[in-house]
Amino acid sequence: MSEQTGTSRRTVLAAAAVAGTAGAVGQAGPAAARDGRHAPAGASATTSAGASATAPAGASATAQPPPRALRALLREIDHRRIEATVRRLAAFGTRHTLSAQDDPVRGIGAARDWILAELRRHARASGGRMSVELQSYVQEPGPRIPQPTRITNVVATLRGSASPDRIYVVSGHYDSRASDVMDATGDAPGADDDASGVAVVLELARVMATRRLGATVVFAAVAGEEQGLYGAAHMAEQYKRQKADVQAMFTNDIVGSSTADDGTRDPRTVRLFAEGVPSSETPEEAAVRRSVGGENDSPARQLARFVRDVADNDATGMRVRVVHRRDRYLRGGDHIPFLERAYPAARFTEPAEDYAHQHQDVRVVDGKQYGDLPEFCDFPYIARVARVNAAALWSLAQAPGTPRGAKIRTAELTNDTELVWERGPESDLADLAGYEVVWRETTDTDWTEVVDVGDVTRHTVELSKDNVFFGVRAVGRSGVRSPVAFPAPER
Structure with a gap:
């Protein structure tokens, strides 16, 4: 030494x-x-x-x-491509986890196949460094899963050139829901929740496929989130069984709007939720952390500080508001299964949610349209959120490991x-x-x-x-x- x-x-x-x-x-x-x-x-x-x-x-x-290389990458992120992705995903009518998997135009199966084709198209620009796969398993009956159901994540892996075993994951969930979480046939376009997050992932895969990164970055569109974080849990468990060196995971969930339910706008802020004492720690480990005052120094909090260090600047045009909580009250995202398996993880989400348009069935009341529709998304805002993600992932992959x-x-x-x-x-x-x-x-x-x-x-x-x-x-x-x-x- x-x-x-x-x-x-x-x-x-x-x-x-x-x-x-x-x-x-x-x-x-x-x-x-x-x-x-x-x-x-x-x-x-x-x-x-x-x-x-x-x-x-x-x-x-x-x-x-x-640095200049990162600024060049950020300039390539295109809000028009993001808008096209959100509108295409919403056009599948519903992407409910229990919806049709073999209908070519409606349901989660059609959305899965389209996402797979998009990621494969992006992979062709990588010179063989990016591979794309369907990660499937059958979920047995449980809460919100009444019968055995195939759940499929669409995963693109951009292999690092220097430290390929060091992995960073970014995700959005492509399943959607109506007000009734068990309604698998009614319209649930899910533009904000969470076509916006999937659009971020696809745009990141497009612009980063042409870059040679030091470490491996994984771009994932996961399913089963609305029914219980099933797809993300399966993915995290696979990494755990493989003893994979996942050093960071970000989920983008509800990143489509900068407008709150009272009409106020905050188009330059994204929230980043990061837990304190890790949920994966044993009571003895947690006691040691508390004894030295480390409640605010978990791997997730260090990851959140890092994101602010590299992404809260003029190049992204965004303020990263770190929230010292695992997630919002009564809610949970796909970063949680990774946290539970001792992987540093955090959740990006918009500054204030408009609940009138979230998880609402598509309808018109007194001449006003309701529902989670693309019309209520702010596409330049989503592009800025994508830039925050890109700055974090590029910097993580190009730096040495923690x-x-x-x-x-x-x-x-x-x-x-x-x-x-x-x-x-x-x-x-x-x-x-x-x-x-x-x-x-x-x-x-x-x-x-x-x-x-x-x-x-x-x-x-x-x-x-x-x-x-x-x-x-x-x-x-x-x-x-x-x-x-x-x-x-x-x-």
């Missing part, structure tokens, strides 16, 4: 004071870190990818300005903090430049300090671990950083 000399307490405290006086915290550059100093607040740097990296005032110290085995040594009483972690797997080493240690006050939400510690697996900061929260992130040779790993106590 290699070792780095510590960052001095005087340096830490002086830099924090300077940053506080400036009203913003700058990200320390490699040269400044080697000299034991922070860069001035708001300092400009240049990444090897060629982007001018000046974080906006008040931004997290870990914010990552989008550091593993991060620990904070607690065997001795000391005012220093010793951190250790594992070096990345062999597949990541070619693109690994080193690591950064980050920290923040316990009352802060975002990371406020960053120090480049080099290509090491141990670092000591002359600052009390009792007073602040620490983390470790990996740095790629291209300048793209991984999500932060929160260290567990080690005696």
Whole structure:
């Protein structure tokens, strides 16, 4: 295990004071870190990818300005293609999980076949890197499933060139429902819920198929969500049985409108729901997390911080509003089965829902049309949500993986903090430049300090671990950083 000399307490405290006086915290550059100093607040740097990296005032110290390659990708996302996808899916009449699977024009089977054909068309531009499959199984009777029913996910896998075993998943559910969740024959166009999310997935598959990514990205249109998250649960369980290295999963569910039920609009905000103490933890693990104050530092919360770092900017045109909950009251999305299997996952959804047009049967009352129809979608808004997803997925796939085995040594009483972690797997080493240690006050939400510690697996900061929260992130040779790993106590 290699070792780095510590960052001095005087340096830490002086830099924090300077940053506080400036009203913003700058990200320390490699040269400044080697000299034991922070860069001035708001300092400009240049990444090897060629982007001018000046974080906006008040931004997290870990914010990552989008490089030119990412900006070019984001510009290709087309709201007109997204609109065409939403309208085509709505035109199948219903996509209820229990609807016809062999009708060529109406029902979930027709929608499945169309999505499959679209993903195969996108895959042809990948040079053989993207494969497309139907992932099917028979769900036995259960709540909202009265008889054995075949549930099919449509999955496109864009294999990474450097770290193919590291996986990132993005999904939307293509099944729909009417007001009566068991009505499998009535119209349920499901434009917002969730043709909008599927349109995001298909557009991401189209623009990313032509890119060579470091890690593997999976684009999934899943079924059975309205009946009980069945398709996503099957997918997550398959990954678990394969011991797959799924380092992040996003679901896009109800991302079609920027208008609330009172008519107010918020076209530049998307909510991102991220749970705190992981539901997959044992009571003993949860007790340890609470004992060190790590309730706000779950893998899902670190993932949400990462999304804000790379996607809350002018390139996406969006504000990412992180909500510290697993999901909304009385609701649940396809990220939950992944969370239950200890995979970091989060849910994107629109800023405020219009319940008058959600899960409503298509009808006209007093001259007003109701129902989950394309007419109530904001297609440029959906495109911006797609850009947020694209920024997150591209950055995750091009960065090294999240550091593993991060620990904070607690065997001795000391005012220093010793951190250790594992070096990345062999597949990541070619693109690994080193690591950064980050920290923040316990009352802060975002990371406020960053120090480049080099290509090491141990670092000591002359600052009390009792007073602040620490983390470790990996740095790629291209300048793209991984999500932060929160260290567990080690005696």
